[in-house]
Amino acid sequence: EVQLVQxxxxxxxxGESLRISCKGRGYNFLDSWVNWVRQLPGRGPEFMGSxxxxxxxxxxxxxxxxxxxxxxDAAITTAYLHWGSLEASDTAIYYCARRNDTKWYAMDVWGQxxxxxxxx
Amino acid sequence: xxxxxQSPSSLxxxxxxxxxxxxxxxxxxxxYLNWYQQKPGGAPRLLVxxxxxxxxxxxxxFDGSGxxxxxxxxxxxxxxxxxGTYYCQQTYKTPRTFGQGTKVEI
Numbered sequence: 001e002v003q004l005v006q007x008x009x010x011x012x013x014x015g016e017s018l019r020i021s022c023k024g025r026g027y028n029f030l031d032s033w034v035n036w037v038r039q040l041p042g043r044g045p046e047f048m049g050s051x052x053x054x055x056x057x058x059x060x061x062x063x064x065x066x067x068x069x070x071x072x073d074a075a076i077t078t079a080y081l082h083w084g085s086l087e088a089s090d091t092a093i094y095y096c097a098r099r100n101d102t103k104w105y106a107m108d109v110w111g112q113x114x115x116x117x118x119x120x
Numbered sequence: 121x122x123x124x125x126q127s128p129s130s131l132x133x134x135x136x137x138x139x140x141x142x143x144x145x146x147x148x149x150x151x152y153l154n155w156y157q158q159k160p161g162g163a164p165r166l167l168v169x170x171x172x173x174x175x176x177x178x179x180x181x182f183d184g185s186g187x188x189x190x191x192x193x194x195x196x197x198x199x200x201x202x203x204g205t206y207y208c209q210q211t212y213k214t215p216r217t218f219g220q221g222t223k224v225e226i
Contacts, residue, residue: 035216037164044207044221045156045164047214061215062121095163105211106154106169113163 002026004034004096004111011117012086019082020114022096027109029077030054033099035107036070036081040092050099051079086118122146122210126219133226139195141222143208146189152212153191155184158221159204167206168193200226 007021022034035050049060051070058070069082079096094114097107123146133139143153151171156164166175168184171191183194195202203226208219 044205045158045209045218047216047218059214063215097164100169103166103173103175104152104154104170105216106166106175107156107164107209108166108169108175110163110165 002098002109004098004109006094006096006111006114009115009117011119013120014086014088014118016086016118017082017084018086018116019080020094020116022079022081022111024053024077024079024098027098030074032101033059034072034079035097035099036068036079037095037097037107038064038092039095039113045095048081048094053077053079086116088118088120090116091118092116121215122149122213122217124208124210124217124219126206126208126222128222129220130223130225133198133224135198135200135226137198139198139202139224141193141206141208141224143186143191143193143219144189145191145210148188149210149212151187152210153184153186154209154211155182155193156207156209157202157204158207164207195224198224198226202226 003025036048038046048064096111098109100108153171155168158164172184205221
């Protein structure tokens, strides 16, 4: 079964750093870009950026460029989303999703989501 | 960024109804338009890609159409399990933006 399995919920304080993960299973991880998507409470999804596991090439939304870092460890089929200094406004659910280039770049497989809470 | 605008923002319908959700792009996106369904507490699920192609395992009562800037998702014969929020997304240009969502209540 094709899956993306994300790390568990996080509770952090403003100013702290955080890295969450997304592990691909059941498909050739190198063949598909991995997207990261933010969903604020009660709001729609927002594309943050994506990474090509083959060469670590990244594509960030201007809204998130410089605020987060997307990386990958292809050897363990895992993508990461990293914050250097969290803010309360980063409280959200974060999803990873596989980009399927044979389906017009649609996100065809999603992780279960990682809830991040930032509060003092 | 390409802006995606959905209408209506919410609707209430009965089992068996035909429901239409509209999505409009701020510039042409050809057929780079996808539809997702999201239920409370769950991740979005791909329903339709490339404007009119049904994702595997999705019920045939879902039908996507349109090209250019105007797109429609139709649910024919609404079922109780179809409640949730529906989002369109353009994948023609990055950042790959989503609509604000249409909440379907049964």
